[in-house]
Amino acid sequence: MVIDPITLIFLTLAVTTLAAVLFFLIRAYALIHEELHESQKLNTQLQNQLSEKPVKLLATAHEKAQEIIEQANRQALTMLASSKEYENTSNVELRDKLTSLEKQQEDVFNQASQEMKTSYQNLLTQIQEEDINTLKSMTKDIESDILADFNEFRTSLEKETINSEKIVKEKIDEEYLTLEKELESYKKQKYEELDQDIYKILYRVSEMVLSQGISFDRHKQLVLEALETAKKEQVFK
Amino acid sequence: MDLHTQIMERLRLKSELSQVQLCLDEFLASFFAPKEHSQMMMLFENLPNGLSQVFKSTLLKDPITPNNQSAIKKAGEKLQEKLATCKTIQITLAFQPNETAIELFSDWVKKNVDGGTLIDLQFDKTIVGGALIVSSGIYKDYSVRKALSNRFRLQKDEIAGLLS
Numbered sequence: 001m002v003i004d005p006i007t008l009i010f011l012t013l014a015v016t017t018l019a020a021v022l023f024f025l026i027r028a029y030a031l032i033h034e035e036l037h038e039s040q041k042l043n044t045q046l047q048n049q050l051s052e053k054p055v056k057l058l059a060t061a062h063e064k065a066q067e068i069i070e071q072a073n074r075q076a077l078t079m080l081a082s083s084k085e086y087e088n089t090s091n092v093e094l095r096d097k098l099t100s101l102e103k104q105q106e107d108v109f110n111q112a113s114q115e116m117k118t119s120y121q122n123l124l125t126q127i128q129e130e131d132i133n134t135l136k137s138m139t140k141d142i143e144s145d146i147l148a149d150f151n152e153f154r155t156s157l158e159k160e161t162i163n164s165e166k167i168v169k170e171k172i173d174e175e176y177l178t179l180e181k182e183l184e185s186y187k188k189q190k191y192e193e194l195d196q197d198i199y200k201i202l203y204r205v206s207e208m209v210l211s212q213g214i215s216f217d218r219h220k221q222l223v224l225e226a227l228e229t230a231k232k233e234q235v236f237k
Numbered sequence: 238m239d240l241h242t243q244i245m246e247r248l249r250l251k252s253e254l255s256q257v258q259l260c261l262d263e264f265l266a267s268f269f270a271p272k273e274h275s276q277m278m279m280l281f282e283n284l285p286n287g288l289s290q291v292f293k294s295t296l297l298k299d300p301i302t303p304n305n306q307s308a309i310k311k312a313g314e315k316l317q318e319k320l321a322t323c324k325t326i327q328i329t330l331a332f333q334p335n336e337t338a339i340e341l342f343s344d345w346v347k348k349n350v351d352g353g354t355l356i357d358l359q360f361d362k363t364i365v366g367g368a369l370i371v372s373s374g375i376y377k378d379y380s381v382r383k384a385l386s387n388r389f390r391l392q393k394d395e396i397a398g399l400l401s
Contacts, residue, residue: 202389202396206385206389207363207365207381207382207385214331214365214366214381216332216338218366219330219331219332219366220334220338220341222366222367222368222381223328223330223338223342223367223368224341224342224345225367225379226367226368226370226377226379226380227328227342227345227346227349227368227370229377229379230370230372230377230379231349231350233377235370235372235375235377236326236349236350236351236354236372236373237372237373237375
């Protein structure tokens with residue numbers, strides 16, 4: 001293959017140009033890289049500086065805050081001390097005022113109770129007088145009522161007594177008649193019983209006399225007679 | 238004459254019959270027990286009115302042997318059955334009768350009522366005399382007490398007249 005010399009020169013020039021461009025590029029890259037490295041270092045330094053600064057700030061802030069708190073405490077203590085003083089003074093004043101108020105109240109109550117006592121006593125006396133009057137009038141009324149009732153009761157009692165006497169007399173008469181009849185019947189019954197008893201006595205005496213008087217042979221004879229009678233009456237069927 | 242007739246001839250009262258029945262019961266109850274002849278005879282020893290002799294001469298004439306054992310037992314049981322059907326008349330008297338009186342009344346009953354009838358004799362002084370008779374559920378009062386009571390009832394007025 002035959003290469004055209006022009007083309008070859010062109011190519012050589014092109015390659016040379018490209019090599020020169022590449023050289024400049026590499027150099028530029030190296031420079032940029034150095035710059036970047038520098039800037040990174042700077043950045044690190046800056047970052048370190050920045051990280052140390054807030055700690056310091058915080059420490060200073062803490063110190064300041066402590067100071068402020070201590071100052072506030074001192075102020076509060078002074079205020080408390082002053083308020084305690086004020087309290088003590090106000091307590092004493094209040095106590096004095098209360099004592100005076102109590103005295104005033106006591107005086108007022110004493111006066112009021114005295115007045116009430118007097119008015120109550122007056123009222124009581126008045127009521128007593130009224131009661132006595134009422135009682136007197138009531139007693140009179142009751143007396144007159146009782147007298148009227150008693151008179152009425154006496155008249156009715158007299159009437160009742162007279163009636164009762166009549167009834168009792170009638171009852172007594174009736175009872176007397178009944179008793180008389182009962183007595184008569186009792187007497188009759190007793191007489192009858194007495195009659196019966198006399199017969200019984202007589203009968204028993206007769207039995208005794210007869211049983212002693214009957215001889216052994218007569219007994220035998222009586223039994224045989226009884227047997228004969230029984231035979232006749234067909235008792236032994 | 239058989240044993241029953243012989244006994245009935247001698248029996249007069251119900252109490253005597255009870256005695257005979259008791260002896261027979263005892264005899265039959267101990268029949269097969271080993272007893273001697275004399276012991277058997279002793280059972281009937283106390284019976285009244287010759288009844289003891291009747292038993293000795295009939296039922297216990299010969300000693301009990303295995304040969305006659307059955308026959309004697311049968312005779313005893315038969316007698317027991319017949320005696321259980323004996324008829325009785327209850328007679329209540331006002332006096333305690335002696336043997337003669339009992340014999341008299343028994344003879345009358347056997348002659349006039351029935352040869353096999355016995356008397357159930359009772360005693361009650363209050364009837365005064367005569368007799369109360371109970372036969373076959375019929376009661377009759379033939380006592381002097383009743384006669385006297387009737388007389389008092391009938392002649393009450395006459396007696397009252399005598400009293401006044």
